Amino acid sequence: MRNVRVELDHAPYDIRIGRALLDNVAAIVEQLPQQRVAIVSNETVAPLYLQPLQVLFEAAGVQVHTIVLPDGERFKTWETLNLIFDGLLSARCERKTTLIALGGGVIGDMTGFAAAVYQRGVPFIQIPTTLLAQVDSSVGGKTAINHPLGKNMIGAFYQPRLVLADLATLDTLPAREFSAGMAEVIKYGLIDDLAFFEWLEAHIDAVMSRDVDALGYVVERCCQNKARIVAADERENGQRALLNLGHTFGHAIEAGLGYGAWLHGEAVAAGMVLAALASRELGQINDAELARIKALIAKAGLPVESPALGAERYLDLMAQDKKVDAGRIKFILLEKLGQSYIGELQTETIRAALKAGCAA
Amino acid sequence: MRNVRVELDHAPYDIRIGRALLDNVAAIVEQLPQQRVAIVSNETVAPLYLQPLQVLFEAAGVQVHTIVLPDGERFKTWETLNLIFDGLLSARCERKTTLIALGGGVIGDMTGFAAAVYQRGVPFIQIPTTLLAQVDSSVGGKTAINHPLGKNMIGAFYQPRLVLADLATLDTLPAREFSAGMAEVIKYGLIDDLAFFEWLEAHIDAVMSRDVDALGYVVERCCQNKARIVAADERENGQRALLNLGHTFGHAIEAGLGYGAWLHGEAVAAGMVLAALASRELGQINDAELARIKALIAKAGLPVESPALGAERYLDLMAQDKKVDAGRIKFILLEKLGQSYIGELQTETIRAALKAGCAA
Ligand SMILES: NC(=O)c1ccc[n+]([C@@H]2O[C@H](COP(=O)([O-])OP(=O)(O)OC[C@H]3O[C@@H](n4cnc5c(N)ncnc54)[C@H](O)[C@@H]3O)[C@@H](O)[C@H]2O)c1
Ligand SMILES: NC(=O)c1ccc[n+]([C@@H]2O[C@H](COP(=O)([O-])OP(=O)(O)OC[C@H]3O[C@@H](n4cnc5c(N)ncnc54)[C@H](O)[C@@H]3O)[C@@H](O)[C@H]2O)c1
Ligand SMILES: [Zn+2]
Ligand SMILES: [Zn+2]
Numbered sequence: 139m140r141n142v143r144v145e146l147d148h149a150p151y152d153i154r155i156g157r158a159l160l161d162n163v164a165a166i167v168e169q170l171p172q173q174r175v176a177i178v179s180n181e182t183v184a185p186l187y188l189q190p191l192q193v194l195f196e197a198a199g200v201q202v203h204t205i206v207l208p209d210g211e212r213f214k215t216w217e218t219l220n221l222i223f224d225g226l227l228s229a230r231c232e233r234k235t236t237l238i239a240l241g242g243g244v245i246g247d248m249t250g251f252a253a254a255v256y257q258r259g260v261p262f263i264q265i266p267t268t269l270l271a272q273v274d275s276s277v278g279g280k281t282a283i284n285h286p287l288g289k290n291m292i293g294a295f296y297q298p299r300l301v302l303a304d305l306a307t308l309d310t311l312p313a314r315e316f317s318a319g320m321a322e323v324i325k326y327g328l329i330d331d332l333a334f335f336e337w338l339e340a341h342i343d344a345v346m347s348r349d350v351d352a353l354g355y356v357v358e359r360c361c362q363n364k365a366r367i368v369a370a371d372e373r374e375n376g377q378r379a380l381l382n383l384g385h386t387f388g389h390a391i392e393a394g395l396g397y398g399a400w401l402h403g404e405a406v407a408a409g410m411v412l413a414a415l416a417s418r419e420l421g422q423i424n425d426a427e428l429a430r431i432k433a434l435i436a437k438a439g440l441p442v443e444s445p446a447l448g449a450e451r452y453l454d455l456m457a458q459d460k461k462v463d464a465g466r467i468k469f470i471l472l473e474k475l476g477q478s479y480i481g482e483l484q485t486e487t488i489r490a491a492l493k494a495g496c497a498a
Numbered sequence: 499m500r501n502v503r504v505e506l507d508h509a510p511y512d513i514r515i516g517r518a519l520l521d522n523v524a525a526i527v528e529q530l531p532q533q534r535v536a537i538v539s540n541e542t543v544a545p546l547y548l549q550p551l552q553v554l555f556e557a558a559g560v561q562v563h564t565i566v567l568p569d570g571e572r573f574k575t576w577e578t579l580n581l582i583f584d585g586l587l588s589a590r591c592e593r594k595t596t597l598i599a600l601g602g603g604v605i606g607d608m609t610g611f612a613a614a615v616y617q618r619g620v621p622f623i624q625i626p627t628t629l630l631a632q633v634d635s636s637v638g639g640k641t642a643i644n645h646p647l648g649k650n651m652i653g654a655f656y657q658p659r660l661v662l663a664d665l666a667t668l669d670t671l672p673a674r675e676f677s678a679g680m681a682e683v684i685k686y687g688l689i690d691d692l693a694f695f696e697w698l699e700a701h702i703d704a705v706m707s708r709d710v711d712a713l714g715y716v717v718e719r720c721c722q723n724k725a726r727i728v729a730a731d732e733r734e735n736g737q738r739a740l741l742n743l744g745h746t747f748g749h750a751i752e753a754g755l756g757y758g759a760w761l762h763g764e765a766v767a768a769g770m771v772l773a774a775l776a777s778r779e780l781g782q783i784n785d786a787e788l789a790r791i792k793a794l795i796a797k798a799g800l801p802v803e804s805p806a807l808g809a810e811r812y813l814d815l816m817a818q819d820k821k822v823d824a825g826r827i828k829f830i831l832l833e834k835l836g837q838s839y840i841g842e843l844q845t846e847t848i849r850a851a852l853k854a855g856c857a858a
Contacts, residue, residue, distance in 0.1 A: 216576055216580070220576070220645075223645055223647075223651065223652060224647070227645060227647035227648055227651060227818075228647065230817070230818060251615075254654065255611075255615070255652050255653060255654055256651070256652065257651060257653075258640065258642065258653045258654055258655055259654070259655070259733075280618065282618065285580075285583055285587060287583075287584070287587035287588065288587055291583065291587060291616070291617060292583060292615050292616065293615060293617075293618045294614065294615055294618055294619070294654065295618055295619070373619075457590070458587075458590060
C-alpha cells in the first residue's frame with residue numbers, strides 16, 4: 139500500500155492508495171468520532187461498491203445511512219445537495235456523524251460541501267472511484283456545487299480526515315472517464331514535474347491499459363504533487379493556482395458547450411493545448427515541445443482541438459471565471475516544458491492561441 | 499465611540515459601537531481589499547439606511563452593488579440565499595469584493611453564509627441594525643440558513659472583518675423587536691455575569707426607553723461577554739454552548755409554533771424561564787431568584803410563559819435540535835443565579851419544568 143501525507147497546518151491527513159482497500163474498513167473506522175456514518179454515492183457507483191462497504195461497516199459495529207443521488211455533473215446543484223441534507227436530517231444525523239463520499243469528483247465535491255455546511259461542519263472521508271477523483275478532486279479540500287451562472291461558484295475549503303483511493307474501483311471505469319482523468323495526470327507533468335511528463339511519455343501504453351503498478355505510481359505521484367502544492371497554499375492565494383493549468387480555457391469550453399457536453403478532463407486537455415499555444419506565441423516553448431504535449435494528450439484519448447465557439451464568446455466566458463482579479467484574467471502558462479507560472483495574456487495572444495487551437 | 503476587540507487566532511476583528519457610525523464610512527473603506535462592495539439588505543431596512551450609505555461609499559470611490567431581499571425569518575432559506583448569488587454573479591463580483599450585511603440577524607446570518615461560500619469565501623462586514631444583531635448574532639461568526647427540517651441547519655463559521663453597531667439605527671426598531679433583543683441581553687447576565695444582571699435590574703427603565711448611554715453600555719458589555727466566550731471556543735466544542743441558554747427550549751417553541759409565530763428572542767425568553775424552572779427543580783436556584791429572573795424578563799416586554807405544545811411534542815422537537823450528542827440532549831442550566839453550566843436533564847425534570855412553565 140502506498141501512502142501520501144497531506145501536511146496542512148490544522149488538519150494533516152493521509153491518502154491511502156492500493157488495491158482492495160475497501161476490503162479493510164479498519165482504517166476508516168479508527169477515524170470515526172462516532173460509530174455512525176452517512177455514505178453518499180450515486181446510482182452508477184452504488185450498485186458496484188456501496189453494498190459490500192455497508193456490510194463491512196455494519197460488521198464493524200458502525201451504523202450506516204446511505205444516500206444515493208442521481209448521476210451526473212448536471213446534478214451538481216443545490217437541489218441535489220438538498221437531498222443530502224434531507225437524508226441527514228431525516229436520519230437525525232448529528233455533528234459527529236461522518237460523511238463519506240463514494241464516487242467520482244461530482245459526489246466528492248457535493249458531499250464535501252455538504253459536510254462543510256451541515257450543522258456548520260461534520261467529519262468527512264473521501265473514497266474516490268474515478269481516476270480524476272483519485273489524482274485530483276479528492277485531494278486539497280476544494281468542495282463546491284454549480285450555479286446556473288457559473289461552475290463551482292458556491293463552495294468551501296474543507297479537508298477530509300482520510301482519503302482511500304482503491305485502484306480496484308478503476309476496473310469498472312468507462313474508457314472515456316479514464317481518459318478524462320488522464321488530463322489532470324498530464325497536467326502535473328506540465329506544471330512543474332518534467333521527469334513525470336517524460337515518464338508518462340515512456341509508459342503511456344501501460345497506463346492506458348491500466349497496468350496496476352503503473353496506475354499505483356501515477357496516483358501516488360499525482361497526489362504527492364498536489365499535496366505539496368496545496369500544503370504550500372491551502373487557500374489558493376498564490377502558487378496553488380498553477381493547478382488551474384488549462385482550466386481557464388477549459389471552463390470556457392465547458393460553459394460554452396453547455397455543462398456535460400464535454401467531460402471536465404476533456405475540456406482541460408484542450409485547454410492545456412490552448413495554454414501551450416499561447417506559451418508558444420510568447421516564444422516560451424517551441425514547435426517540437428508543443429507537438430510532444432499534443433501527442434501525449436492524444437495518446438491518452440483526449441481532444442487536442444477546442445470547439446469553435448468564436449473568440450468573442452471565449453473571451454466573454456473567461457471574464458466570468460473565478461480566476462479574475464480586478465477584471466484581469468489570470469492564465470497559467472508554460473515558462474518552458476514542465477514548468478508553469480501564473481501570468482496574464484494580451485487579448486491578441488489569446489486570439490492567436492484560439493485561432494491555432496480551435497476547430498475550423 | 500466604544501470598541502470591542504474579538505481575539506480570534508486567525509482573524510481578530512473590531513466591533514465599533516456608537517451613534518451615527520454610518521456617517522463615517524472610512525472605517526469600512528480601510529478594510530476593503532478592492533474598492534468594491536455588495537451591500538445586502540432587506541425591504542424594510544434598505545429604505546431607511548441603504549441609500550445614504552451607498553452615497554457615502556460612492557463619494558469615497560467605492561463601487562457599490564445592492565441586493566435587497568424580502569424581509570422575514572421565513573425567507574432565511576436557500577431560495578433567498580440564491581438571490582444573493584444571482585446578484586453577485588450577474589454583477590460579476592470577484593473574490594475580493596466585500597459583502598456587507600445591513601440589517602438584523604436574518605440578513606447577517608444569510609449574508610455571512612453567502613460570504614463564506616461564494617467562490618469559497620469572500621471578505622465580509624456586518625452592520626447590524628437590530629438590538630439582537632448588535633448584541634448577539636453579528637458577533638462570533640456563526641452564519642446559517644434554515645432547512646424545512648430544522649432551523650440554522652446549514653451554515654458555516656465565518657468571521658467578519660469588522661462589525662459596525664450604529665446605535666442610531668435602533669431608533670426605528672419596533673418595540674417588539676427591541677424586546678426580542680433584550681432576551682439575549684438578559685441571557686449574558688444569567689450565563690456568568692451577575693453584576694450585569696443586577697445592573698439590568700437597576701436600569702431596565704432607562705434601557706427600555708432606549709437611553710443612549712444605557713444602550714451603548716448594554717451593547718458594549720454584551721459584545722465583551724460574547725467575544726470572550728467565543729474567543730475561548732470558536733467552534734463550539736465546549737463553553738461556547740453556554741450561549742445557548744434558553745435556546746434548546748426556545749428552538750422547540752419556535753419550531754412547534756411554526757417559525758415566525760414567536761420571535762426568536764421571545765422564544766428564548768420563555769426558554770430561559772424553562773431552564774430556570776428546571777434549575778429550581780434541581781434545587782440550584784430558589785423561588786426568589788426565579789421570581790427575579792421572571793420579573794426582569796417581563797419588564798423587558800417578553801413572555802415568561804411558554805406555549806402549551808404538550809410535553810411529548812417538546813421532547814420530540816428537542817431531540818431534533820443540533821445540540822444533541824449521541825442521542826443525549828444538552829441543556830444550559832443555572833448552577834446559581836448568574837452562573838450557568840452545560841448539563842443534562844432527566845425526562846421527569848423536563849416534564850416538571852414544562853408543567854410549571856407552560857400556559858395551561
Ligand atoms: N475539488 C476539486 O479540487 C476538483 C478538481 C477537479 C475536478 N473537480 C470536479 O470533479 C468533477 C468531475 O469528476 P469526475 O471526472 O470524477 O466525474 P463524475 O463524478 O461525474 O464521474 C464520472 C462518471 O463515472 C462514474 N463512475 C464513478 N466511479 C466509477 C467506477 N468506479 N466505475 C464505473 N463508473 C464510475 C460516475 O457515476 C460518472 O458517471 C467535476 O464536477 C469537477 O468540477 C473537482
Ligand atoms: N449568528 C448568530 O450567532 C445568531 C445569534 C442569534 C440569532 N441569530 C439569528 O438572528 C435572526 C434574528 O435576528 P433579528 O432578531 O435581528 O431578526 P430580523 O433580522 O428578522 O430583524 C427583525 C425585524 O426588524 C427589521 N429591522 C431590522 N433593523 C431595523 C431597523 N433599524 N429599523 C426598523 N426595522 C428594522 C427587520 O427587517 C425585521 O423585520 C434569527 O434568524 C436567528 O437565528 C443568529
Ligand atoms: Zn480539473
Ligand atoms: Zn439566540
